[in-house]
Amino acid sequence: MMVKELSQAANVSADSVRYYTRIGLLKPERDRNNGYKLFTDTDVKRLRFIRRAQSLGYTLAEIQHILDHAHSGKSPCPLVRDIIRKRIEDNRVKLDELKALQERMENALQDWEQRGDGVPDGDTVCYLIDLAGEE
Secondary structure, three states, rough: OOOOHHHHHOOOOOHHHHHHHHHOOOOEOOOOOOOOOOOHOOOOOOOOHHHHHHHHHHOHHHHHHHHHHHHHOOOOOHHHHHHHHHHHHHHHHHHHHHHHHHHHHHHHHHHHHHOOOOOOOOOOHHHHHHHHHOO
């Protein structure tokens, strides 16, 4: 099958197929007569795997590493677990940071709602933000 057929079979854009091919995630054969890239049912499965992995938060570089690991004959499952375990930890840190930011923003707005508007005086641009830094 060609790019269009693969993209339809895997429900992705033709541009995604071309990009994944360009970076080496997909490795089609070439038609000897016209040089067109030819994909197989194995490529459909690989493309679906790539999309599922992306939906779990894996980067394309990580997916390539997983595929390389599997291609070498080793089970990629320990690697897959390690990567997602690290990603979960990273996400927890980011969520905690976002929660703290949300609280600072809500507290600042609550304080600002009770204050009047200021006019820049050459030393300040907006005194509300200057006040928020004093907490």
